[in-house]
Every structure is written in structure tokens, then in C-alpha cells.
Amino acid sequence: MPSYAYFHKQFVPLSEAKIGVMTNAFHYGTAIFEGIRGNWNSEQKQIYLFRLKEHYERLHNGCRILKIALPYTIDELCQITVKLVEMCRFEEDIYVRPLAYKSAERLGVRLHDVEDDFLAFVIPWGPYLDVDKARCGISSWRRPEETPRAKITGLYINNALAKSEAIENGFDEAIMFTSDGHVSEGSGENIFLVTDGKLVTPASYDSFLMGITRDTVIKLAQKELGIETIERQIDRSELYIAEECFFTGTAAHITPIAEIDHRKIGNGEIGEITKRLQQLYSEVIRGNNPKYLDWCTPAYKR
Numbered sequence: 033m034p035s036y037a038y039f040h041k042q043f044v045p046l047s048e049a050k051i052g053v054m055t056n057a058f059h060y061g062t063a064i065f066e067g068i069r070g071n072w073n074s075e076q077k078q079i080y081l082f083r084l085k086e087h088y089e090r091l092h093n094g095c096r097i098l099k100i101a102l103p104y105t106i107d108e109l110c111q112i113t114v115k116l117v118e119m120c121r122f123e124e125d126i127y128v129r130p131l132a133y134k135s136a137e138r139l140g141v142r143l144h145d146v147e148d149d150f151l152a153f154v155i156p157w158g159p160y161l162d163v164d165k166a167r168c169g170i171s172s173w174r175r176p177e178e179t180p181r182a183k184i185t186g187l188y189i190n191n192a193l194a195k196s197e198a199i200e201n202g203f204d205e206a207i208m209f210t211s212d213g214h215v216s217e218g219s220g221e222n223i224f225l226v227t228d229g230k231l232v233t234p235a236s237y238d239s240f241l242m243g244i245t246r247d248t249v250i251k252l253a254q255k256e257l258g259i260e261t262i263e264r265q266i267d268r269s270e271l272y273i274a275e276e277c278f279f280t281g282t283a284a285h286i287t288p289i290a291e292i293d294h295r296k297i298g299n300g301e302i303g304e305i306t307k308r309l310q311q312l313y314s315e316v317i318r319g320n321n322p323k324y325l326d327w328c329t330p331a332y333k334r
């Protein structure tokens with residue numbers, strides 16, 4: 033099935049969306065990206081885009097940080113995305129990748145006086161970590177101390193180093209620490225622990241990306257399971273003795289963590305609270321829970 037891209041203000045086949053070798057963002061990491069899930073509801077034969085508006089709010093904020101003058105409102109970005117997904121006609125879970133980038137074909141490290149552009153494309157994408165439960169290693173690569181609160185492409189280098197280090201050491205994913213040695217996040221996910229029956233997750237000062245799935249889980253845990261989330265600094269050894277542990281992310285959904293640094297978390301199986309949250313989340317993102325339909329934007333329908 034051919035895919036399409038929104039590129040240079042037009043919808044084109046994905047294979048025709050190409051950028052030049054001198055593009056500023058390619059050299060200096062000067063782009064803001066998003067990852068948005070389209071979840072296929074096989075009974076309704078429909079794709080629902082999850083928390084579309086919130087993803088574009090985060091993109092808009094990132095653009096302010098990188099001095100990118102995005103010529104679209106959040107509503108317009110949502111409309112472009114729905115149209116793109118409708119054109120692609122995928123009947124499976126998909127991933128939308130919007131990118132606002134410094135498009136000038138001109139070298140020089142700076143943000144000012146460099147033209148920018150916006151693109152988006154869609155690909156079919158199933159589970160990100162591709163394991164039922166992840167085995168993780170603490171990374172020797174840390175999150176940079178002063179991390180701008182945005183999905184800036186250039187910021188992902190330590191995450192890529194951490195991920196490859198973890199895979200080469202036989203793990204499924206890395207857990208990264210802050211520069212002062214506290215738990216921060218996975219290479220592409222936020223992290224939660226279950227301790228004394230409550231959720232615990234790093235607090236905003238722990239230099240992670242403020243995840244939309246993180247927010248979803250905090251809200252669902254509170255409203256549907258009556259479980260409170262404590263946002264605070266987390267030490268390394270707390271990970272090892274947690275009752276349960278899991279990652280959250282648009283791509284990774286809720287992925288249980290079975291093992292950290294060769295130590296089993298709980299009994300090494302998927303914990304009860306993690307399981308309940310996974311079930312709830314899966315129902316909500318596919319438009320199967322009427323209470324949360326506001327979070328689901330209908331897109332392609334067969």
C-alpha cells in the first residue's frame with residue numbers, strides 16, 4: 033500500500049518527499065518532531081488518532097523554543113493529519129511523524145534567520161519494543177542536564193547511544209539517569225514504578241520528555257483505578273525493589289519491565305496494576321471506551 037506525505041504544503045507520495053543534502057536540520061539537529069499513533073479498531077473498521085491536539089500543542093511549544101515560525105494553527109495541523117491518514121488507507125496500527133524543521137539549505141550553527149518548513153508522513157507500525165515484557169539495563173549515557181522541554185531531533189543522540197548500548201549488552205531497552213544520578217526515562221519512553229500499591233514516576237525536574245502517555249496513565253490510574261501517582265526523584269535501588277515497573281510512550285504504549293540489570297522486578301511477570309492499566313489503555317486508544325472518546329480523533333474508515 034503506497035503511503036503519502038505532506039511536504040512543501042502539498043500531499044505527495046512518500047517516495048517523492050525528499051530533502052536536500054545541505055538542509056540545516058540534517059546537519060545540526062534543528063527540528064522538532066512528534067510521534068502520533070493511529071490505532072486501528074478492527075470492529076468499527078476505523079482508525080482513531082490518539083490525543084492528536086496535545087501532540088500538536090507540544091510541537092507548537094517546541095517550535096517556539098527553536099524559533100520555527102510554523103504557518104499552521106493546531107487545528108490546521110490536525111486537519112492535515114486526518115486528511116493524510118485518510119489518503120493512506122492503512123487498515124492497521126499506524127504512526128504519524130510530523131516534523132517542523134530548519135529547511136534552509138545553508139550551513140551555520142544558529143536558529144535565527146534560517147527558514148523553516150513542516151512535513152508529515154504516515155507509516156504502518158506495530159509494537160515498538162516488540163516484547164511482552166522488557167529486560168532493561170541502566171545506561172552509562174545520561175540525559176543532558178539542561179534539556180529543553182521539546183522533542184528536538186538533536187536531543188536524541190544520548191538516547192540513541194543508550195539504546196544501542198542496551199541492545200548490544202543483551203537488553204531490550206535502556207533506562208537513562210539524570211546527570212545527578214536519578215532515574216529519568218527510557219530511550220523513547222517514560223518510566224513508572226509501583227511501590228506500596230501507588231504509582232511513582234520521576235518529577236518534571238528529572239530532565240525527561242513530558243509524555244502524553246505518561247499524562248494519560250496518571251489520569252486513567254486516578255479516575256478508573258483510584259490509584260494515586262507520586263511524582264518525585266527516584267534512586268537506582270528503588271528500581272530494583274519496585275513491586276512493578278513499566279514504560280509508557282506513544283510508540284511503546286504501556287510496556288511492562290520484567291528485569292533491570294539482571295534483577296527480576298517483582299516475580300519477573302507482568303504485575304497486576306500494569307496489566308489493568310494496559311487493558312484500560314488499549315480500550316481507550318482504540319475508541320472502545322465512551323468516556324474517553326474526546327481523546328480519539330476518527331480518521332480513515334473503511
Ligand SMILES: Cc1ncc(COP(=O)(O)O)c(C=O)c1O
Nearest residue numbers: 220221222241243244245281282
Ligand atoms: C525520550 C522520550 N521520552 C518519553 C516519550 C513518551 O512520550 P509520549 O508519551 O508523549 O509519546 C517519548 C516518545 O515520544 C520519548 O521519545
